[in-house]
Amino acid sequence: MTKKLKYDLVAYALFAAVIFLAVPAYLNFEGYELNTFARYLSLGIVSLALALSWGTAGILNLGQAATFGMGSYAMAMHLKLKSSQGLPDFMSWNNVEELPWFWVPFHSLSFTLLAGLLIPASIGGIIAIFMFRARISGVFVAVITLAFLVAFQLLVIEQQGYTGGQNGLTGLAPLTLLGWTVDIYSLSFYYLIAACLFVAIMIGIYLVHSKFGLILRAIREDADRTRFFGYNVASYETAAFCISAALAGWSGMLYTLVLEFASPTYMSVSFSLAIVIWCAVGGRESIIAAAIGAIVVNLLEVRLSDVFVEGWNLILGVTFVLIVMFMPRGLHGVVAGANDWIARRKDSRVSNAKHSNLKSRPEIKGGQ
Amino acid sequence: MDLLEVTDLRVDFGGLRAVDGLNLNVSQGEILCLLGPNGAGKSTTLDLICGKTQLTSGSIRFDGHEISNIPEFKRVRYGIGRKFQVPSVFKELTVDENLQVARSKHSGLLQTLSKFRHRHSPEIERILELVGLETRRADMAGNLSHGETQWLEIAMLIAQDSKLILMDEPTAGMTIQETDKTARIFESLRKTHALIVVEHDMSFVRQVADRITVMAQGKKLAEGTVTEIENNEAVKSAYLGH
Numbered sequence A: 001m002t003k004k005l006k007y008d009l010v011a012y013a014l015f016a017a018v019i020f021l022a023v024p025a026y027l028n029f030e031g032y033e034l035n036t037f038a039r040y041l042s043l044g045i046v047s048l049a050l051a052l053s054w055g056t057a058g059i060l061n062l063g064q065a066a067t068f069g070m071g072s073y074a075m076a077m078h079l080k081l082k083s084s085q086g087l088p089d090f091m092s093w094n095n096v097e098e099l100p101w102f103w104v105p106f107h108s109l110s111f112t113l114l115a116g117l118l119i120p121a122s123i124g125g126i127i128a129i130f131m132f133r134a135r136i137s138g139v140f141v142a143v144i145t146l147a148f149l150v151a152f153q154l155l156v157i158e159q160q161g162y163t164g165g166q167n168g169l170t171g172l173a174p175l176t177l178l179g180w181t182v183d184i185y186s187l188s189f190y191y192l193i194a195a196c197l198f199v200a201i202m203i204g205i206y207l208v209h210s211k212f213g214l215i216l217r218a219i220r221e222d223a224d225r226t227r228f229f230g231y232n233v234a235s236y237e238t239a240a241f242c243i244s245a246a247l248a249g250w251s252g253m254l255y256t257l258v259l260e261f262a263s264p265t266y267m268s269v270s271f272s273l274a275i276v277i278w279c280a281v282g283g284r285e286s287i288i289a290a291a292i293g294a295i296v297v298n299l300l301e302v303r304l305s306d307v308f309v310e311g312w313n314l315i316l317g318v319t320f321v322l323i324v325m326f327m328p329r330g331l332h333g334v335v336a337g338a339n340d341w342i343a344r345r346k347d348s349r350v351s352n353a354k355h356s357n358l359k360s361r362p363e364i365k366g367g368q
Numbered sequence B: 001m002d003l004l005e006v007t008d009l010r011v012d013f014g015g016l017r018a019v020d021g022l023n024l025n026v027s028q029g030e031i032l033c034l035l036g037p038n039g040a041g042k043s044t045t046l047d048l049i050c051g052k053t054q055l056t057s058g059s060i061r062f063d064g065h066e067i068s069n070i071p072e073f074k075r076v077r078y079g080i081g082r083k084f085q086v087p088s089v090f091k092e093l094t095v096d097e098n099l100q101v102a103r104s105k106h107s108g109l110l111q112t113l114s115k116f117r118h119r120h121s122p123e124i125e126r127i128l129e130l131v132g133l134e135t136r137r138a139d140m141a142g143n144l145s146h147g148e149t150q151w152l153e154i155a156m157l158i159a160q161d162s163k164l165i166l167m168d169e170p171t172a173g174m175t176i177q178e179t180d181k182t183a184r185i186f187e188s189l190r191k192t193h194a195l196i197v198v199e200h201d202m203s204f205v206r207q208v209a210d211r212i213t214v215m216a217q218g219k220k221l222a223e224g225t226v227t228e229i230e231n232n233e234a235v236k237s238a239y240l241g242h
């Protein structure tokens, strides 16, 4: 086992202990409080999804909110159909007389769950194939994905009759999962979301530590050199992009469950940039740190925005600038740096001891 | 049949014809040294063979396949490896990880996705010992000295285990002892690989070359054994400058 993997597994266990035991205990196993925390956990997944593409492969996807939104709407469509007798209310207000064909399969929960992962992955995949075949990289990827996000959000808002437009999808039914009707203010709901987060983190850790993850890091540093070792760089980048999109979709589905509605604001530029901030604050090189980043920033946002009602966005922006300038590797960088420092001190103590041995020998010789 | 057959190779960069009607053959187990003054088109020739640069006309056949129109990663999969003139390793990966990237017999997505990173492979151990980096395996490649970086890239090419290895100035910046060691390593590679080596160091070339091709201004000036080339008048005047 490599050292890095060991660190990740220890961090994973500690983090799991905090989320599964400490947090519920601190909040007195109280469903209402835990629901707020479950929201942060669901956002942790989209943040780690970005860490996978941005931190590992160097693909800065500023359109992450679009794939998040797709998952979120997929779930909302299912729950809306469940809550409506016949046609969803907003459709009749908009003179849509028949349920559109692409709404029909969302009656099925299995279809919905698959769609929430596969639709973002395939739409992301199409964009990715075009970008990466043409060897577009760096800031151009950021611009293209951002443009896609803006266009996609506009489309969703415009197509009011099919999407609920500006209002989004509200008045949703609770989810029924294998006969269990999910109460979002229950302890078990909190554990459901937490379990999803930890499965997602596990997937992320596996990917990062697989050879696939190693190749992504090689591509991040020097795509050309990686090509000359026989790797099809475009397909690696596309795969990373798709997996990241699917995880974002998953996150979106959970987010809809927690908040009980889907809104086009989930696909806004500011939300997408917020994801980048969470990921950067936590540390984009680590899956776990990125998830923690999302939780910490959102927690602070809720606490601090009460205090500085209007100033919060400003504080967030300034924090981001400071972090990029002084802590480019985020909280994770600070921890990893401290770790290295301790290891080096240990090393140097050992090698100092060796040095003094070496020094003393010639002296002995000289004396003879 | 030769492993590599390059016929009438030509490339234009704007007005400059960097490689002009070059013919080149390399057979299995052969070390061909490519000589020539600065700007002769040696690196460009390697670029054309490995696909870094697209040719303007001509043909490149490798191991029975016409490869002049396929993307670089596919050429690599047929068995062509490349060491660049400017040492290029992954500075943000450890020495060990660099070698794992280089071991690319199974470079497909599903193959790398299903492979969780294992720690020690005897093969990598052997290669690290061969180039003398066995104590640096956990270090970031960015912390290596220039000489060590050269070694690492050579080690990566050994790990990659291509049928044909293109080496661009492998001994640049090495001491005499290091150059000697490189020559010995190349000798040992000869049994199982073919090499094209671009070099300026004549004593190194004398040690390893089976055959020498001299280029000047994109064209082949002369070809032959070490003695033939050293006594060639055209080479003396164009390249050695007397």
Ligand SMILES: Nc1ncnc2c1ncn2[C@@H]1O[C@H](COP(=O)(O)OP(=O)(O)OP(=O)(O)O)[C@@H](O)[C@H]1O
Binding pocket: B013, B016, B018, B036, B037, B038, B039, B040, B041, B042, B043, B044, B045, B085
């Ligand atoms: N991508 C390029 N675009 C334009 N001109 C190029 C390009 N690559 C090489 N050249 C030119 O082609 C000529 C041959 O260059 P090349 O690098 O192949 O020379 P070389 O024989 O390797 O020289 P050296 O011994 O200095 O490495 C030079 O004049 C160079 O400036």
Ligand SMILES: [Mg+2]
Binding pocket: B042, B043, B044, B085, B168
């Ligand atoms: Mg050159």
